[in-house]
Amino acid sequence: MDIRSSAxxxxxxxxxxxxxxVEQGMEEFAVFEFFVRRLPPKRGFFLAAGLxxxxxxxxxxxxxxxxxxxxxxxxRFSRAFVDYCACLRFTGDLHAxxxxxxxFPDEPIVRVTAPxxxxxxxxxxxxxxxxxQTLIASKAARSVLAVQGQPLVDFGxxxxxxxxxxxxxxxxxxxxxxxxxxxxxxxxxxxxPLYGTMAHSFVQAHLDETEAFAHFADAQPENIVLLIDTxxxxxxxxxxxxxxxxxxxxxLTIRGVRLDSGDLAVHAGKVRRILDEGGLPDVQIVVSGxxxxxxxxxxxxxxxxxxxxxxxxxxxxxxDAPYLDCAYKLQxxxxxACRKRSEGKATWPGxxxxxRWYGADGRIAQDVVTVADDRQDGEALVQxxxxxGRRLAPSSPLADIRTKAAAELARLPESLRQLQDSPxxxxxxxxxxxxxxxxxxxxx
Amino acid sequence: MDIRSSAxxxxxxxxxxxxxxVEQGMEEFAVFEFFVRRLPPKRGFFLAAGLxxxxxxxxxxxxxxxxxxxxxxxxRFSRAFVDYCACLRFTGDLHAxxxxxxxFPDEPIVRVTAPxxxxxxxxxxxxxxxxxQTLIASKAARSVLAVQGQPLVDFGxxxxxxxxxxxxxxxxxxxxxxxxxxxxxxxxxxxxPLYGTMAHSFVQAHLDETEAFAHFADAQPENIVLLIDTxxxxxxxxxxxxxxxxxxxxxLTIRGVRLDSGDLAVHAGKVRRILDEGGLPDVQIVVSGxxxxxxxxxxxxxxxxxxxxxxxxxxxxxxDAPYLDCAYKLQxxxxxACRKRSEGKATWPGxxxxxRWYGADGRIAQDVVTVADDRQDGEALVQxxxxxGRRLAPSSPLADIRTKAAAELARLPESLRQLQDSPxxxxxxxxxxxxxxxxxxxxx
Numbered sequence: 079m080d081i082r083s084s085a086x087x088x089x090x091x092x093x094x095x096x097x098x099x100v101e102q103g104m105e106e107f108a109v110f111e112f113f114v115r116r117l118p119p120k121r122g123f124f125l126a127a128g129l130x131x132x133x134x135x136x137x138x139x140x141x142x143x144x145x146x147x148x149x150x151x152x153x154r155f156s157r158a159f160v161d162y163c164a165c166l167r168f169t170g171d172l173h174a175x176x177x178x179x180x181x182f183p184d185e186p187i188v189r190v191t192a193p194x195x196x197x198x199x200x201x202x203x204x205x206x207x208x209x210x211q212t213l214i215a216s217k218a219a220r221s222v223l224a225v226q227g228q229p230l231v232d233f234g235x236x237x238x239x240x241x242x243x244x245x246x247x248x249x250x251x252x253x254x255x256x257x258x259x260x261x262x263x264x265x266x267x268x269x270x271p272l273y274g275t276m277a278h279s280f281v282q283a284h285l286d287e288t289e290a291f292a293h294f295a296d297a298q299p300e301n302i303v304l305l306i307d308t309x310x311x312x313x314x315x316x317x318x319x320x321x322x323x324x325x326x327x328x329x330l331t332i333r334g335v336r337l338d339s340g341d342l343a344v345h346a347g348k349v350r351r352i353l354d355e356g357g358l359p360d361v362q363i364v365v366s367g368x369x370x371x372x373x374x375x376x377x378x379x380x381x382x383x384x385x386x387x388x389x390x391x392x393x394x395x396x397x398d399a400p401y402l403d404c405a406y407k408l409q410x411x412x413x414x415a416c417r418k419r420s421e422g423k424a425t426w427p428g429x430x431x432x433x434r435w436y437g438a439d440g441r442i443a444q445d446v447v448t449v450a451d452d453r454q455d456g457e458a459l460v461q462x463x464x465x466x467g468r469r470l471a472p473s474s475p476l477a478d479i480r481t482k483a484a485a486e487l488a489r490l491p492e493s494l495r496q497l498q499d500s501p502x503x504x505x506x507x508x509x510x511x512x513x514x515x516x517x518x519x520x521x522x
Numbered sequence: 523m524d525i526r527s528s529a530x531x532x533x534x535x536x537x538x539x540x541x542x543x544v545e546q547g548m549e550e551f552a553v554f555e556f557f558v559r560r561l562p563p564k565r566g567f568f569l570a571a572g573l574x575x576x577x578x579x580x581x582x583x584x585x586x587x588x589x590x591x592x593x594x595x596x597x598r599f600s601r602a603f604v605d606y607c608a609c610l611r612f613t614g615d616l617h618a619x620x621x622x623x624x625x626f627p628d629e630p631i632v633r634v635t636a637p638x639x640x641x642x643x644x645x646x647x648x649x650x651x652x653x654x655q656t657l658i659a660s661k662a663a664r665s666v667l668a669v670q671g672q673p674l675v676d677f678g679x680x681x682x683x684x685x686x687x688x689x690x691x692x693x694x695x696x697x698x699x700x701x702x703x704x705x706x707x708x709x710x711x712x713x714x715p716l717y718g719t720m721a722h723s724f725v726q727a728h729l730d731e732t733e734a735f736a737h738f739a740d741a742q743p744e745n746i747v748l749l750i751d752t753x754x755x756x757x758x759x760x761x762x763x764x765x766x767x768x769x770x771x772x773x774l775t776i777r778g779v780r781l782d783s784g785d786l787a788v789h790a791g792k793v794r795r796i797l798d799e800g801g802l803p804d805v806q807i808v809v810s811g812x813x814x815x816x817x818x819x820x821x822x823x824x825x826x827x828x829x830x831x832x833x834x835x836x837x838x839x840x841x842d843a844p845y846l847d848c849a850y851k852l853q854x855x856x857x858x859a860c861r862k863r864s865e866g867k868a869t870w871p872g873x874x875x876x877x878r879w880y881g882a883d884g885r886i887a888q889d890v891v892t893v894a895d896d897r898q899d900g901e902a903l904v905q906x907x908x909x910x911g912r913r914l915a916p917s918s919p920l921a922d923i924r925t926k927a928a929a930e931l932a933r934l935p936e937s938l939r940q941l942q943d944s945p946x947x948x949x950x951x952x953x954x955x956x957x958x959x960x961x962x963x964x965x966x
Binding site: 148273301 | 523524525526528530531532533534535536537538539541542543545546548552554589592596598638642645646647649650651653654657677679680681682683684685686687688689690704705706707709710716717718719720721722723724726727729737738740741742744745751752753754782783784835839840841844845846848851852855858860861862863864865866867
């Protein structure tokens with residue numbers, strides 16, 4: 079079964095609430111919005127991602143025969159409710175910031191307008207999808223900013239949190255500006271460019287390191303990138319120099335070497351010298367091993383002669399901030415705006431829009447969050463995506479989203495692009511929205 | 523498609539190495555072991571989990587027609603190699619510590635013995651599965667130790683990293699001692715007990731909080747747990763008291779209330795008093811909201827009148843340590859032990875066994891890691907699981923694994939059970955293993 083589209087991939091309370099809504103006839107239109115409450119420490123912005131998977135989930139939403147049978151046999155639900163579930167589809171509207179949009183706390187990036195049971199049921203998976211890809215795209219963008227144009231590749235599948243995390247991390251990091259991924263399934267499903275070298279086990283399985291390199295070259299003539307740190311990095315670089323002429327006679331050209339341990343800047347410097355002196359100035363140096371945006375910044379600042387970087391666990395788990403404080407909250411029901419007032423978790427009511435103002439330098443200067451039917455200066459970021467359960471336009475090619483993301487990152491204030499602690503971009507709450515909150519609170 | 527069993531859910535380099543192995547006829551038996559290099563900060567032990575999913579993955583391993591077609595059309599692989607992939611199955615042996623076993627750094631918890639291409643190909647997904655569930659079981663066990671017997675429920679699907687993470691976090695936390703989960707699919711697939719209450723949106727969608735409670739009670743007569751912090755916690759507790767007699771006349775009994783914000787110890791105290799004075803001493807108090815093992819310890823230490831706890835994001839993302847420094851390394855090929863000597867990443871060579879010694883108090887005193895054919899005193903932890911691609915025994919019921927894990931946690935040294943900084947359990951490397959490493963290094 080495809081767990082990604084299972085209607086049972088949800089919290090039990092969604093189903094129990096649904097039964098109560100249905101029994102009470104509470105099926106009027108509800109408006110929910112997804113937003114992030116605050117920036118993690120040291121972060122200055124978010125990059126929206128995951129919308130495409132949300133739309134696919136909503137388009138396909140239905141209970142299978144087996145799922146309906148499970149509901150019926152669980153003893154928790156009435157026959158009438160199971161029959162209701164059999165017919166349930168998503169028939170609502172979706173508004174959203176396009177994937178690749180930069181955004182800030184308290185800004186709705188997705189708005190769902192649908193009959194209450196539908197809008198409620200989808201909460202868990204919608205958060206699950208938007209949260210993870212936005213988390214990873216926002217993290218990956220920091221590495222992209224750190225390396226200032228050099229290629230980055232996602233090597234993080236193995237320690238990502240399960241199958242879907244690895245797959246979607248490849249998508250989210252590519253969207254954010256990575257050159258590609260090692261995850262083959264992301265190549266076959268999303269068209270993300272694929273990269274790969276060899277593992278230490280490949281070298282170890284051979285009796286001789288040079289022999290391992292030669293075998294790999296024969297098998298992958300178009301992609302000869304040799305891992306040289308299994309035993310001693312500089313010794314192996316010497317073996318590469320010695321091997322190159324032998325390969326050349328067979329018409330094979332070594333494209334690169336990979337370093338995966340030790341002080342990468344120091345090793346890269348020594349290896350570059352060995353390769354250059356050995357007549358291999360075109361052989362590139364790829365590095366990997368516990369890299370995050372700070373390690374990347376340091377390698378770039380040190381002027382280490384590195385041509386590309388592979389980033390793994392720190393990116394696919396967003397290790398320094400492995401979750402976002404996000405929520406999907408009811409903002410309106412049956413035409414009546416509402417908000418939660420729980421301690422420390424109060425939200426702004428009603429359906430909302432975000433307007434973005436740019437400075438004279440073209441950089442993002444300020445956002446204004448206001449009620450959806452208010453008009454403000456600036457660019458309206460929340461756009462219609464689905465109407466009555468159907469997409470309004472075909473999904474954007476991933477390459478186009480990546481181009482958009484690059485343009486968005488280019489418009490960040492310079493201090494945020496430098497990954498420095500810097501004043502946040504101001505997010506202003508409009509007077510119209512404040513007035514609405516006041517009237518909601520006064521109503522009680 | 524079920525991405526969980528896709529043969530393309532792997533790193534590109536596994537496929538390119540495979541092609542080289544196959545072309546060179548390097549198909550002799552290889553031994554790989556999975557282990558964790560070090561404990562995350564403040565952690566004292568790991569709890570093994572994920573083996574069942576690894577076995578299922580190995581049993582089902584094969585390239586589908588579509589996957590073979592993708593390989594052929596990618597331009598990266600020879601026709602002969604694609605034909606090899608069409609016939610590829612896992613035909614090897616698997617040894618492992620049973621799920622629910624406590625273990626420590628440098629101890630192999632899984633050993634694969636198989637023809638080199640098979641053992642290599644499975645690396646990425648095997649790590650991906652063992653890493654995540656072991657990460658989560660080890661984290662969840664800390665909450666279990668913190669609450670000293672009170673029920674814990676997993677509420678973490680929404681911010682877990684994708685579909686499989688949420689699903690497997692429910693399994694891993696149940697295995698570690700949680701009472702159950704809110705994730706419905708974990709109930710239907712694994713039989714994990716399900717729990718759930720209501721969301722703030724349910725209360726907000728009603729014009730009146732009491733009316734929301736009454737509707738919920740009608741729809742869920744067996745499971746009336748009311749969320750009381752949407753507006754004002756103590757006011758809502760008063761409404762619960764006022765509502766109870768009305769429900770009682772309909773034969774309905776309120777089982778509990780849930781608090782999700784503010785100072786949970788303070789609110790629980792006040793709410794307990796309101797409920798008791800209102801004649802509802804049997805109504806339980808459930809709390810949730812940013813709980814981790816330290817918050818749980820503090821609530822228990824404060825003597826807060828709380829009956830059960832829901833734990834979410836901090837557990838399903840293992841927020842304070844979102845990954846383990848784990849590896850799956852080649853230890854032997856064609857009867858020849860080997861090891862990687864990369865800086866800071868050297869490993870112990872050969873196929874290994876772990877023996878556990880217990881003290882007079884029945885607690886774990888020391889582990890000894892040695893070569894597999896060495897005999898030592900103590901309990902041998904690594905056991906045969908698969909032979910020639912087949913399970914040696916049916917999979918253990920999850921409830922049995924949970925019972926084993928509880929027994930294992932009971933045998934931890936008391937300081938580790940208290941989550942205190944404490945001396946690690948000693949893991950001794952046997953002389954036989956040291957001798958083997960020396961001979962491997964001398965061989966060059």
